[in-house]
Amino acid sequence: MPEIDLIEGFRDPLHMKALAEIIKKECVSKINIMEVCGGHTHTIMKFGLSQILPDLIDFVHGPGCPVCIMPKERIDHAIALASMPNTILATLGDMIRVPGSKTSLQKLRADGKDIRSLYSPLDVLKIAKENPEKNVVFFAIGFETTTPMSAVLIQSVIEQKLTNVYFHINHVTVPEAVDAIMSSGDAKIDAFLGPSHVSVITGYKIYEPLAQKYGTPIVVAGFEPTDVMESVLRIVRQINDKKAFVDNEYARAVSREGNVKAQDLVNTYMEKRTHFRWRGIGDIPNSALKLKDEFASLDAEIVFKEVLPTIELDDHKMCICGDILKGKAKPFDCKVFGKACTPTNPMGSCMVSSEGACSAYFKYGKLSQKGGML
Amino acid sequence: MCLSIPSKVVEIDEDNMATVDTMGVKRKVTLDLIAEKVEIGDYVLIHVGFAMNKISKEEAQLSLDAYAEIAEAMRSGEIDDEEGNANYA
Numbered sequence: 001m002p003e004i005d006l007i008e009g010f011r012d013p014l015h016m017k018a019l020a021e022i023i024k025k026e027c028v029s030k031i032n033i034m035e036v037c038g039g040h041t042h043t044i045m046k047f048g049l050s051q052i053l054p055d056l057i058d059f060v061h062g063p064g065c066p067v068c069i070m071p072k073e074r075i076d077h078a079i080a081l082a083s084m085p086n087t088i089l090a091t092l093g094d095m096i097r098v099p100g101s102k103t104s105l106q107k108l109r110a111d112g113k114d115i116r117s118l119y120s121p122l123d124v125l126k127i128a129k130e131n132p133e134k135n136v137v138f139f140a141i142g143f144e145t146t147t148p149m150s151a152v153l154i155q156s157v158i159e160q161k162l163t164n165v166y167f168h169i170n171h172v173t174v175p176e177a178v179d180a181i182m183s184s185g186d187a188k189i190d191a192f193l194g195p196s197h198v199s200v201i202t203g204y205k206i207y208e209p210l211a212q213k214y215g216t217p218i219v220v221a222g223f224e225p226t227d228v229m230e231s232v233l234r235i236v237r238q239i240n241d242k243k244a245f246v247d248n249e250y251a252r253a254v255s256r257e258g259n260v261k262a263q264d265l266v267n268t269y270m271e272k273r274t275h276f277r278w279r280g281i282g283d284i285p286n287s288a289l290k291l292k293d294e295f296a297s298l299d300a301e302i303v304f305k306e307v308l309p310t311i312e313l314d315d316h317k318m319c320i321c322g323d324i325l326k327g328k329a330k331p332f333d334c335k336v337f338g339k340a341c342t343p344t345n346p347m348g349s350c351m352v353s354s355e356g357a358c359s360a361y362f363k364y365g366k367l368s369q370k371g372g373m374l
Numbered sequence: 375m376c377l378s379i380p381s382k383v384v385e386i387d388e389d390n391m392a393t394v395d396t397m398g399v400k401r402k403v404t405l406d407l408i409a410e411k412v413e414i415g416d417y418v419l420i421h422v423g424f425a426m427n428k429i430s431k432e433e434a435q436l437s438l439d440a441y442a443e444i445a446e447a448m449r450s451g452e453i454d455d456e457e458g459n460a461n462y463a
């Protein structure tokens with residue numbers, strides 16, 4: 001097969017324009033589309049898709065940013081663990097910048113604590129071997145996309161008989177969060193863009209009960225702008241036909257069953273928690289994972305229980321991240337957006353994480369304000 | 375955390391690690407999560423040091439062909455272009 005352009009072809013302005021014209025022609029009613037994943041929020045803002053699309057299409061941002069949904073008390077856990085003597089705390093992404101109740105991991109690191117931001121969870125193996133006299137705690141975050149990588153690390157730690165690695169598991173799951181948002185009835189959502197990478201792992205079958213329960217089309221979409229445009233077109237067509245099923249625009253990467261090897265690994269080491277509190281959203285049953293009881297000796301929440309605070313903490317009262325994650329508000333609705341709260345001085349987690357809606361609006365926001373769609 | 379850009383496999387070594395090229399940037403990823411055989415020249419999506427899947431070139435080509443078709447339909451006037459010269463980023 002000849003070489004194929006997997007990037008530019010999906011960003012071709014001509015393709016985007018052609019898709020926009022068809023959508024304009026076919027879309028006859030107002031459609032609120034929630035993009036569950038922060039990656040889609042960025043594509044929409046970066047390529048100004050709200051401007052190209054008719055005003056009838058409105059994007060509502062969802063809860064799919066793993067850093068944004070981490071409640072303060074869990075960050076306080078990370079801080080407590082990192083503050084223990086002889087300890088290295090390791091985590092991924094923007095996690096170290098998110099403020100807990102008093103400080104952030106970043107500030108703690110500046111004060112001399114050993115806190116590492118990793119490229120891959122597997123980096124923990126090297127750190128643990130180089131520091132046999134220290135405890136290494138992996139603060140695991142992320143949706144279904146990232147859970148299998150933690151599972152591979154757990155497997156390696158067991159196989160390699162490392163005795164100084166512990167896990168603080170904060171892996172969360174998409175369907176339960178979407179269900180919580182829909183069942184509250186607060187957000188007016190007609191259809192969903194399904195996450196790209198979560199679906200690569202889980203397969204698109206996980207959304208089928210939701211499409212049925214709420215009568216909302218769900219189209220799994222790739223991250224490129226034409227992916228999002230084509231998915232919007234597929235949503236418009238389902239709505240015109242009064243249908244509500246799970247459709248897969250991202251067939252080049254996603255199947256119905258997903259990556260079964262990855263799913264099996266997760267199921268070997270982890271199981272559902274009965275409850276997990278999401279920042280700004282509140283308690284959602286069965287929406288997160290924990291280590292199975294047989295691996296309790298690796299579980300930082302059990303081994304270091306006595307140092308972990310138990311008080312539940314909410315955000316600064318000016319911060320409306322919670323409403324943004326629930327699809328009830330947009331970043332411009334926040335009084336301190338871009339003023340007291342900026343990426344260099346964030347008040348809430350939606351501004352801290354590069355995947356957060358406030359951060360996307362701050363970075364690309366002028367484009368969208370001009371369009372007057374917000 | 376999601377690096378959404380397809381990466382091309384340029385090298386595979388004995389311990390199932392691959393060197394991938396993401397728009398000119400090279401990095402090492404493990405192939406441990408992929409059940410099927412990965413070959414040099416395949417495209418994968420990567421996430422925190424892991425390849426997550428293989429990208430189907432056939433499916434990608436189908437999408438691109440469909441886009442080319444509607445772009446052609448627009449050019450030939452089958453789809454009206456109401457705004458003419460609007461600027462698409």
Ligand code: SF4
Pocket residue numbers: 318319320321324331334335336337338341342346347348349350351352358
């Ligand atoms: S702008 Fe800042 S304070 Fe306002 S909702 Fe976003 S993160 Fe919270």
